[in-house]
């Protein structure tokens with residue numbers, strides 16, 4: 001029986017999540033797609049780390065060897081930073097390989113180019129996992145965008161920051177302790193500075209902006225602040241007044257210009273994001289016909305992120321299968 005051959009770029013929290021999800025949901029995927037999905041190669045950086053990967057799977061530190069795998073159809077990218085992720089995915093698209101990425105740092109900068117390249121080569125480029133972990137905000141916006149005009153997006157887009165602020169408030173632990181817990185749970189980035197400085201949420205904000213408004217604000221003009229200046233004492237005092245610190249991204253149009261900020265805000269109980277705690281992310285969208293709605297769910301972690309990537313895979317192949325049936 002034919003199989004969909006896939007490779008993983010990266011075998012950290014997310015890569016392992018995709019590997020696990022494809023194994024545990026093998027039968028469901030086979031039923032849905034009519035073919036089994038088989039991981040045939042894994043790209044990593046450190047060849048000396050011990051890995052729990054089936055012995056028949058090809059493991060390499062060389063991307064060119066991944067591209068040489070005969071019949072490779074899909075790449076799941078879960079490595080870190082703008083490069084080499086961008087170059088790898090560009091080359092994959094040029095070879096006609098479908099790409100699914102979780103790498104928001106790379107996609108905020110190069111998403112537009114990759115989507116364009118995907119069109120040129122008739123290849124799908126999917127990026128649900130780049131923004132808000134498992135929360136299906138990208139596909140939701142794509143659907144709504146067909147007729148509605150998006151007017152504003154506000155969201156909690158970093159699971160690590162929300163987890164830290166929640167732990168500091170509910171369990172009265174220190175910032176550093178809460179960060180360690182977030183790292184242990186696989187929520188934080190390899191370098192957690194990008195989580196707590198707001199850079200991670202900034203990248204996700206730019207990805208949403210490109211999708212919802214067709215453009216990004218000038219990066220240097222976005223007000224950007226992380227959560228590092230918030231002390232335990234401030235969290236405690238806010239809590240006594242029934243207020244909460246939340247790290248919130250905001251994008252909206254003003255007089256034809258796109259405005260955005262990514263910063264901590266003190267909010268009261270009536271705010272739609274007040275009850276979003278722990279690693280959860282939430283995105284409130286204001287749309288011209290629909291009005292306001294909010295999506296909430298796990299914003300980081302192994303399986304929620306893998307869920308987004310595997311759903312992207314299912315989407316690519318169910319659409320392909322439908323096109324095939326129509327052409328017969």
Ligand SMILES: NC(=O)C1=CN([C@@H]2O[C@H](COP(=O)(O)OP(=O)(O)OC[C@H]3O[C@@H](n4cnc5c(N)ncnc54)[C@H](OP(=O)(O)O)[C@@H]3O)[C@@H](O)[C@H]2O)C=CC1
Pocket residue numbers: 009010011012013014015043044045046047049061077078079080081083084102103104105129130133186187188189190299300301302305
């Ligand atoms: N963790 C999460 O909850 C989420 C993460 N993401 C994004 O997914 C991506 C992966 O995150 P995560 O799994 O947490 O990160 P990890 O640090 O846990 O894993 C990164 C993996 O990428 C590999 N890697 C890094 N650089 C290279 C390179 N240049 N060449 C080959 N392999 C490389 C590492 O190899 P080695 O094992 O050899 O070190 C490792 O296997 C990131 O872009 C992140 O922003 C998106 C949504 C959620």
Ligand SMILES: N[C@@H](CC=O)C(=O)O
Pocket residue numbers: 130132133157158159160161187188189195200299300301
């Ligand atoms: N480090 C990120 C992971 C998901 O994108 C976060 O904490 O939100």
